[in-house]
Amino acid sequence: MSPQRITPKVIVETEYFGSNNSIVVGSEGLVLIDSPHCLSDAKKWRKYAEQFGEIRFVVNSDHHPDHTIGNYVMPGDVVGHTDTRERLLSSEAPSREYLVDLMKRIDPMSVSIFENEYQVRAPNIVFDSKMDIHLGDASVELTHRPGHTRNSVITYFAEDKVIFSGDVVCEAGLPSFQDSKIVDWFDALDAVDCYDYVYVVPGHGEVTDRAGVQRYRELGRQVVTQVAERMDRGHELQQVAEEIRFEDNIHVATDSCAGYSDDMINIFQLRSISRIYQDLQETPDLVSR
Ligand SMILES: [Zn+2]
Numbered sequence: 375m376s377p378q379r380i381t382p383k384v385i386v387e388t389e390y391f392g393s394n395n396s397i398v399v400g401s402e403g404l405v406l407i408d409s410p411h412c413l414s415d416a417k418k419w420r421k422y423a424e425q426f427g428e429i430r431f432v433v434n435s436d437h438h439p440d441h442t443i444g445n446y447v448m449p450g451d452v453v454g455h456t457d458t459r460e461r462l463l464s465s466e467a468p469s470r471e472y473l474v475d476l477m478k479r480i481d482p483m484s485v486s487i488f489e490n491e492y493q494v495r496a497p498n499i500v501f502d503s504k505m506d507i508h509l510g511d512a513s514v515e516l517t518h519r520p521g522h523t524r525n526s527v528i529t530y531f532a533e534d535k536v537i538f539s540g541d542v543v544c545e546a547g548l549p550s551f552q553d554s555k556i557v558d559w560f561d562a563l564d565a566v567d568c569y570d571y572v573y574v575v576p577g578h579g580e581v582t583d584r585a586g587v588q589r590y591r592e593l594g595r596q597v598v599t600q601v602a603e604r605m606d607r608g609h610e611l612q613q614v615a616e617e618i619r620f621e622d623n624i625h626v627a628t629d630s631c632a633g634y635s636d637d638m639i640n641i642f643q644l645r646s647i648s649r650i651y652q653d654l655q656e657t658p659d660l661v662s663r
Pocket of ligand 1: 541
């Protein structure tokens with residue numbers, strides 16, 4: 375654990391397996407952005423955060439397990455887009471069996487919690503387009519920004535010029551696109567560009583800046599172009615989905631965690647490339663985004 379205080383009121387942890395986790399410190403308590411993937415980390419993160427004040431709100435940037443599982447051990451209200459709540463409470467949410475299997479790999483210490491008492495903790499405060507949270511001398515603005523998922527949320531702390539982008543931006547490399555709509559994702563990157571900011575805390579990877587967002591966009595454009603080129607040559611979806619791979623730096627093993635299995639990572643890739651293929655069929659000019 376090595377949290378960095380990037381501005382007077384913002385603390386960021388980028389080293390847990392799973393998403394980045396952030397704290398905005400206000401005079402009337404804390405807003406946390408995303409919660410750790412592993413409950414062992416989430417418990418440590420809670421303890422660490424509480425030295426700065428009361429945890430009042432946890433914002434989920436989307437519904438994926440790597441951003442929401444740690445909600446389970448967090449106090450305060452959980453805030454997210456309406457569809458984040460719906461998806462976490464629907465049959466598309468990961469089953470207990472899936473989570474037990476996953477935790478055996480990535481967080482063996484917490485397996486018994488998933489076998490027994492774990493219940494998903496979905497946002498209890500939801501919004502559709504915009505919401506502000508005021509905590510005394512600190513205020514954050516939440517904006518619905520579909521693309522990575524249809525329920526993705528960007529959190530902006532104007533005072534310190536910090537954007538918490540969720541997986542709209544991933545400095546570590548491309549995320550899974552299985553729940554994405556690529557044209558919206560490029561629009562979301564355009565929207566990031568319109569903020570007055572100095573720092574972007576991405577969903578995964580190091581804290582970055584405008585140049586980092588551009589580099590990330592270029593990575594996305596390269597994969598979209600590879601898919602488009604094969605489509606131009608008449609390759610079918612299945613063939614393209616099996617041929618093209620991009621580097622996954624998000625789910626792979628780290629020094630302290632076994633990461634997702636190769637099979638799961640391969641499934642994410644197949645689905646991601648399939649998604650891009652299908653979106654290109656609808657919107658061929660994606661290659662110029
Ligand atoms: Zn993520």
